[in-house]
Amino acid sequence: xxxxxxYIKNESDLLKAMRSTGFCFxxxxxxxxxxxxxxxxxxxxxxxxxxxxxxxxxxxxDNPIEYDEVITLKPEVDYTQxxxxxxxxxxKISKSALDKILKNQNKKKD
Amino acid sequence: MSLLKNxxxxxxxxxANEIVDEYDFENxxxxxxxxxxxxxxxxxxxxxxxxxxxxxxxxxYDGYYFHVHINLDFVGFKDSKRARxxxxxxxxxxFIVEHHHLLKNNYNPSNFNPKExxxxxxxxxxxxxxxLMPEKKFKTLSNGVKFSLDLVTKISDYFNVSRxxxxxxxxxxxxxxxxxxxCKNGILEWFERNEEFPHKAFRTKVGKELxxxxxxxEYFRVGDYAKHxxxxxxxxxxxxxxxxxxxVILNEQCFYSEYGYVISLIWPD
Numbered sequence: 001x002x003x004x005x006x007y008i009k010n011e012s013d014l015l016k017a018m019r020s021t022g023f024c025f026x027x028x029x030x031x032x033x034x035x036x037x038x039x040x041x042x043x044x045x046x047x048x049x050x051x052x053x054x055x056x057x058x059x060x061x062d063n064p065i066e067y068d069e070v071i072t073l074k075p076e077v078d079y080t081q082x083x084x085x086x087x088x089x090x091x092k093i094s095k096s097a098l099d100k101i102l103k104n105q106n107k108k109k110d
Numbered sequence: 111m112s113l114l115k116n117x118x119x120x121x122x123x124x125x126a127n128e129i130v131d132e133y134d135f136e137n138x139x140x141x142x143x144x145x146x147x148x149x150x151x152x153x154x155x156x157x158x159x160x161x162x163x164x165x166x167x168x169x170x171y172d173g174y175y176f177h178v179h180i181n182l183d184f185v186g187f188k189d190s191k192r193a194r195x196x197x198x199x200x201x202x203x204x205f206i207v208e209h210h211h212l213l214k215n216n217y218n219p220s221n222f223n224p225k226e227x228x229x230x231x232x233x234x235x236x237x238x239x240x241x242l243m244p245e246k247k248f249k250t251l252s253n254g255v256k257f258s259l260d261l262v263t264k265i266s267d268y269f270n271v272s273r274x275x276x277x278x279x280x281x282x283x284x285x286x287x288x289x290x291x292x293c294k295n296g297i298l299e300w301f302e303r304n305e306e307f308p309h310k311a312f313r314t315k316v317g318k319e320l321x322x323x324x325x326x327x328e329y330f331r332v333g334d335y336a337k338h339x340x341x342x343x344x345x346x347x348x349x350x351x352x353x354x355x356x357x358v359i360l361n362e363q364c365f366y367s368e369y370g371y372v373i374s375l376i377w378p379d
Contacts, residue, residue, distance in 0.1 A: 027367070056158070072326075082172075082173070083170050083171060083172050083173070083216070083218070084170070084171035084172075084198070084201045084212065084214055084215065084217045084218065085168060085169070085170050085171050085213070085217070085218050086168065086209065086211030086212075086213060086215050086217065086230060086231075086234070087165040087166075087168040087169075088165065088166045088167045088168065088196055088199050088200065088231065088234070093163060093164075093165060093168070094157065094159055095162060096156075097156040097157055097158055097165070097181075098157055100154055101152075101156070101170070101177075101179055103175075103178070104154060104176055105150070105152075105170075105172065106150040108150050108152075108177075
């Protein structure tokens with residue numbers, strides 16, 4: 001009988017696994033990538049948001065910087081599969097058009 | 111050869127006329143005024159894909175509300191004739207009971223074979239034509255007047271709809287004999303003619319080659335050398351079988367689309 005392969009052999013492996021699965025903060029790129037993959041969050045969304053943050057400005061600030069915007073990262077949902085749609089012209093809506101549609105509809109809700 | 115059954119056209123006409131009759135519009139139908147009671151609507155530049163495609167207008171049911179979106183990149187500007195028709199078309203999906211229920215039950219054409227969606231779109235188009243050009247007013251403008259392109263333009267301006275939309279409506283309820291043929295790649299794709307149109311025995315069939323001596327048939331055969339943009343006088347036998355003794359002359363006017371199709375109108379003097 002073949003031996004079952006064990007990935008977690010010691011405390012260090014356990015910590016690495018917890019950092020990769022979202023139970024602890026990731027400490028390097030591979031842990032973060034694995035963590036994002038498991039949570040279905042698009043890595044590009046993180047990269048995009050990260051560009052808007054200036055760590056030097058935060059470090060140098062005399063007082064804590066207030067952030068007035070909360071960015072929620074959600075896995076991409078294909079709304080078109082949940083909606084009822086009838087289209088004149090092309091039936092398949094492009095990503096850019098869909099983004100505008102959502103923006104307009106959400107604006108109306110607010 | 112209409113793609114919609116007569117009984118269905120009557121149902122759609124009844125529905126559209128009933129909605130519009132609740133209002134008293136001077137000439138053109140105020141689509142937004144009617145729509146805002148029922149749905150949310152948006153005009154925006156939703157773009158055009160590299161291959162030239164994208165939606166022109168669409169209606170969405172998001173589980174709570176209905177939303178109509180009109181793509182200005184296709185229809186030009188907010189109150190353009192094309193925008194108004196697209197809007198009325200989308201309203202048709204809202205008002206036609208069967209479409210309304212389909213949308214509420216997650217109807218989504220991208221999940222289906224495109225051919226299955228055709229009837230839905232045709233019905234909405236038909237609804238839009240009736241909705242924007244109510245029968246009573248249309249007949250007041252057209253009855254007792256000989257068919258001409260000037261008449262078509264006059265009705266088009268009155269209702270603020272395209273001339274093609276007027277022609278399709280005219281062939282339904284106009285009193286003067288008229289036939290419309292939709293042709294592509296030298297083939298007769300479909301045609302409509304009103305009951306008053308006297309010639310029935312075609313020299314071709316839907317899906318077959320156009321008669322070679324018809325103006326439109328000649329255009330597809332010869333090319334731009336035979337691209338006539340004015341009214342052509344043709345012999346009845348250029349399009350139809352005819353056994354009469356007297357010579358019968360018809361008028362044929364072609365409209366050439368940039369998308370490769372040609373619409374040919376035929377009417378007697």
